[in-house]
Amino acid sequence: MKKRFEERVNICFKPNDIRCVADLELDSEICYKTGKALSEFLKVKYIIVGADMRLSSKTLKKALIEGILDSGVNVIDIGLIDTPGLYFASGYMNKCAAMITASHNPAKYNGIKMTLKGAVPLNENNGLLEIRQKVLINEFKKFNIKGKIIKKNILKDYKKHIRSFIKSKNLDVKIVVDAGNGMAGKLVPLVYTGLIREIYKLDFKLDGRFPNHEANPAKLKNIKDLREKVIETKADFGIAFDGDVDRVFFVDEQGRAIDSSLIACLLIKYFGKNKFVYNSVMSKIVPETIRNFGGKGYLEKVGHTFMKSRMKKVNAIFGCENSAHYYYKDNYYADSGLITSLIVCEIYNLAKKKGLKFSDLIKEFDKYYKINEKSFKVENKKEVTSKIEKYYSSGKISKLDGLTVYFNDWWFNLRASNTEPLLRLNLEADSKKLERLKLKGIVNLIKKFS
Numbered sequence: 001m002k003k004r005f006e007e008r009v010n011i012c013f014k015p016n017d018i019r020c021v022a023d024l025e026l027d028s029e030i031c032y033k034t035g036k037a038l039s040e041f042l043k044v045k046y047i048i049v050g051a052d053m054r055l056s057s058k059t060l061k062k063a064l065i066e067g068i069l070d071s072g073v074n075v076i077d078i079g080l081i082d083t084p085g086l087y088f089a090s091g092y093m094n095k096c097a098a099m100i101t102a103s104h105n106p107a108k109y110n111g112i113k114m115t116l117k118g119a120v121p122l123n124e125n126n127g128l129l130e131i132r133q134k135v136l137i138n139e140f141k142k143f144n145i146k147g148k149i150i151k152k153n154i155l156k157d158y159k160k161h162i163r164s165f166i167k168s169k170n171l172d173v174k175i176v177v178d179a180g181n182g183m184a185g186k187l188v189p190l191v192y193t194g195l196i197r198e199i200y201k202l203d204f205k206l207d208g209r210f211p212n213h214e215a216n217p218a219k220l221k222n223i224k225d226l227r228e229k230v231i232e233t234k235a236d237f238g239i240a241f242d243g244d245v246d247r248v249f250f251v252d253e254q255g256r257a258i259d260s261s262l263i264a265c266l267l268i269k270y271f272g273k274n275k276f277v278y279n280s281v282m283s284k285i286v287p288e289t290i291r292n293f294g295g296k297g298y299l300e301k302v303g304h305t306f307m308k309s310r311m312k313k314v315n316a317i318f319g320c321e322n323s324a325h326y327y328y329k330d331n332y333y334a335d336s337g338l339i340t341s342l343i344v345c346e347i348y349n350l351a352k353k354k355g356l357k358f359s360d361l362i363k364e365f366d367k368y369y370k371i372n373e374k375s376f377k378v379e380n381k382k383e384v385t386s387k388i389e390k391y392y393s394s395g396k397i398s399k400l401d402g403l404t405v406y407f408n409d410w411w412f413n414l415r416a417s418n419t420e421p422l423l424r425l426n427l428e429a430d431s432k433k434l435e436r437l438k439l440k441g442i443v444n445l446i447k448k449f450s
Contacts, residue, residue: 005029006136012111013132015418016123016305019102019111022056026110028063030135031100034112035067037134038098040141041127042116046074046150048089048097050081052183052244054208056110061100064112065149072143076150080206082183082245083113084336088161089154091119091332104216104242107209119332123305155190162191165328165339166346173345173352174198176238178226180215181207184241184337191338196345200233202226215243218323218372220257227255236348237358241337247324248337250344252359263344264320265289265365270347277310277319277327279303280401281373281413281426285365286320301401302415308333322373322426369435370428376446378423381416384449385423388414391445410438 003011003025012020012030020026039047047068051061065075078089083099090097094117102109114122114131122128134140177192177199179185185204192199202225203212213222217240230238230251238251250258261283268276268286273294278286279302290297300310300319304327307319311333319327325335351361378384385403392412395405402415402424410429417424425442429435 009132009135013128013135015128016121016303017111017113017128019105019109021108022054022060022102022110024108026056026060028059031060031063031112032067033135033138033140034131035064035069035098036071036140037067037131038096038114039068039071039073040134041131042073042096044073044096044117046076046095048076048078048086048093048095049099050078050086050089050097051100052082052102052208053080053181053186053206054100054102054107054110054243057100057208060110060112064098064100069147069149070143071140072145072147074147074150076152078152078154080183080186081154082187082338084244084246084331084334084338085154085158085187086113087115087119087332087334087336088158089152090115090117091334092154092157092161094118096122099244101244103244103246104214104218106214119334121305121308125305159190161331162336162338162342163195165330166342168346168349169195170197171195171345171349172197173349174233174236175345176200176202176226176229176233176235177204178202178217178223178229178238178240179204180217180222180241180243181205181210181212182215182241182243182245184245187245187338188241191342195342200229200235202229210243215241217242217247217249223249223251223257227251227257231255236352239341239344241341242324245337246335248326248340249324250358252362253357254359256359258362259283259370260320260322260324261286261370262362262365263324263340264326266347266361267318267320267326267340267343268295269293270343271295271318274318275314275316277307277314277316279307279321280398280404281322281415282320283368283370283428284411285367289365299400304335368428368430369432371426371435371439374425374443375417375422376425376443376450377421378446378450379421380450381421381423384446385414385416387449388442388445410434412438412442
């Protein structure tokens with residue numbers, strides 16, 4: 001049963017975007033009013049609009065556009081696109097933008113990501129709260145003249161931009177790519193064709209139902225087919241994209257999933273003596289690698305808003321997150337799965353000439369034992385975190401992002417979810433035995449204090 005309008009609005013608006021169950025929570029009414037609210041808040045003449053291939057995207061996009069047009073603002077419609085493509089359009093044209101997508105979430109979800117000019121993310125700190133309030137109040141100015149729709153194909157410029165991040169014109173690599181029935185199915189052929197020697201394609205048909213698996217490669221079960229295909233075809237390595245292509249994941253020639261911290265180290269080595277931003281739950285090999293190659297690292301909170309802002313502030317060339325978001329200064333500080341995939345292909349192409357395998361590239365960074373982030377349902381999040389902080393008070397404590405406690409041979413981080421009664425745990429140790437021991441201890445404490 002559909003909830004009342006005010007309740008649905010409050011559910012849909014999250015700290016960084018709009019995201020919830022399509023039709024049941026996010027419907028044409030909310031999208032239309034969000035279009036009007038966004039237009040009134042931005043006070044611009046043009047807003048770029050794009051959408052992914054989800055089943056509800058076409059209807060929601062139409063409503064969003066109608067709201068913008070009825071506010072006397074023109075829409076630059078860039079059609080079916082990935083989220084990094086929208087960021088590119090916003091940066092390239094220096095205009096505000098809105099994207100209908102729910103990224104890696106299951107098929108029933110959808111949402112709206114919005115940016116200011118230059119691909120600057122619009123969130124609760126710079127306008128999203130005001131937009132939500134305008135939607136709730138539902139009192140908008142009336143315009144006698146509607147805006148116009150301008151159709152624009154950005155694909156040629158977008159392809160050129162992505163390819164500009166590598167020097168090679170031909171990459172002698174044999175890869176398996178899992179598009180997850182998401183937007184990678186459209187964008188990978190555009191970018192890779194004529195550049196990559198051999199590609200085995202998995203789930204390239206655009207299908208918002210995600211019939212084969214969720215478009216979330218962070219879950220091992222969703223890259224099972226990719227891992228098997230890499231081994232079967234004797235490919236050099238495998239690549240998996242999430243639904244809107246802002247994240248990318250890799251498996252080596254043996255079908256082993258590679259942690260994003262290790263991919264980040266590969267890129268840091270490639271960029272060399274530069275400035276880098278990394279988030280608070282990445283492996284300690286990341287800052288070590290930055291130092292080893294003469295760079296300077298800056299630790300930042302989890303979240304693309306914090307990452308992009310810090311990169312601009314310190315003039316960093318590259319930023320990386322544990323969730324497999326990789327950011328580039330020359331990409332308007334935005335993240336891109338496709339740019340990352342090409343740089344990794346180029347790094348491997350050079351290494352292959354020396355007889356190296358993908359696993360050889362990763363080996364020098366694979367020193368520590370880090371768990372995949374775990375979530376625990378906890379109602380009294382602050383109380384539990386406070387008690388755990390006291391229990392581990394002998395360690396070095398940081399409150400940059402939740403609670404992080406460092407010891408000589410292990411560390412852990414506890415972060416409370418902004419939107420759910422969850423505590424998220426990250427932990428790393430110098431040995432597998434120590435990792436298991438410390439993980440068991442913290443899990444027991446969370447259960448005890450909850």
